[in-house]
Amino acid sequence: MHMRQDLKEYVGKLPMRVLDDLEKEMPEKIGSARFKKIMDAVTKEYRSSLAEPGECVGIVTAESIGEPGTQMTLNTFHFAGVSEMNVTTGLPRLIEILDGRAEISTKMMEIYLKKPYCDGKDIKEAAEGLKETKLKEYIKEISIDVADTKMTLMFDSKALKDKKMSVGKIGKILDKSLKGFDVKIEKDDSLKIRASGDEALNMIYKLKEKIKDVYINGVKGITQVLPVKRGEEFVIVTAGSNLKEVLKLEFINAYRTTTNSIAEIEKVYGVEAAREAIIREMVKVLKDQGISLDMRHILLVSDAMTMSGKMLGVSRYGIVKEKPSVLARASFETPIKHIINASMVGEMDELNSVIENVMINQPVPIGTGLPGLITRIKEEKEKK
DSSP, rough: OOOHHHHHBBTTTTTTHHHHHHHHSSSSSOOOHHHHHHHHHHHHHHHHHSSOOOOOHHHHHHHHHHHHTTTSOOEEEEOTTOOTTTEEEEHHHHHHHHHTTSOOSEEEEEEBBBBBBBGGTTTHHHHHHHHEEGGGEEEHHHHHHETTTTEEEEHHHHHHHHHTHHHHHHHHHHHHOOOOOOEEEEESEEEEEESSTHHHHHHHHHHHHHHHOOOSSSOTTEEEEEEEETTTTEEEEEOOOOOOHTTTTTBBBBTOOOOSSSHHHHHHHHHHHHHHHHHHHHHHHHHHTTOOOOOOOOHHHHHHHHTSSSSOOOTTHHHHHSSHHHHHHHHOOOOOHHHHHHHHHTTOOOOOOOOHHHHHHOOOSSGGSSOOOOOOOOOOOOOO
């Protein structure tokens, strides 16, 4: 990358990100005295923003997130007019993110669309096509003929038309998914399902309840859809999430579509994307609550959660389990288990962190306890 000559001497003193910003903002013709004055001010500001060696950044972060966390509300927010769509916000959501949970209470997706859909064209059809549809939404009535051990399904023609579905397609799906039953399409667009054998009637009655939940079309896992206008474009907000399947669809903008399930993002895109998702989700929760928090605290937590190459929660099953120090692991919970396991393999503890030194009553390696002084005393030879 080409950089201004006068900025090059500051490479190494200032981060590249800051130098890039300076290059954009700095006037082309500027006197050397003025340039030096600006650069000295920026360098001084940058130096003062760095953490001191031996500063307990972890504790500062924990306090900075914990204190506003106690003032957060504990609410679940409902979308007006849509009963199934609720969003977990506030403290429960923050705990969910920091725990690195694979299953979260309210999964949601924001699906961005390509043109012409993002301008509102056919958006209703596109949204409806995403929704997971089960057989019960197409059925008008189910009747059972006891004498003939068969079940008849009558369909709702409007629902079929709305979703561009046909009885023939449904018949094929049922034929595939129902083992041991005979599926036949009648002339009056109804389906007859017959069972044979000794248990035939029993099988039919059991099937009556089960058949309603057979998956027919749409994206599995997406239970509700809501087209929303954001500024100039339309976005589809969903309850439920299935990133892998949604990304296969033609009309969506794969570069912007996202989900609030960080575990799903990690599975599809990897750990770097999961780290970014943790940051964005935390910022979103704090912003909704009107809490301003220094970005570096959030970055520290997201780095700690993802530094091992996979996302780990801030809990005894996550980060704590990965700690290199035996005593630090033992100090958290289930100490006997950790100490016995460590003694069986002959683990060593370097005593690099705070908690281990507190346990064995030594100065803690933080602040002024960090540097160790070594002096050599010259022995004067006795003069004879």
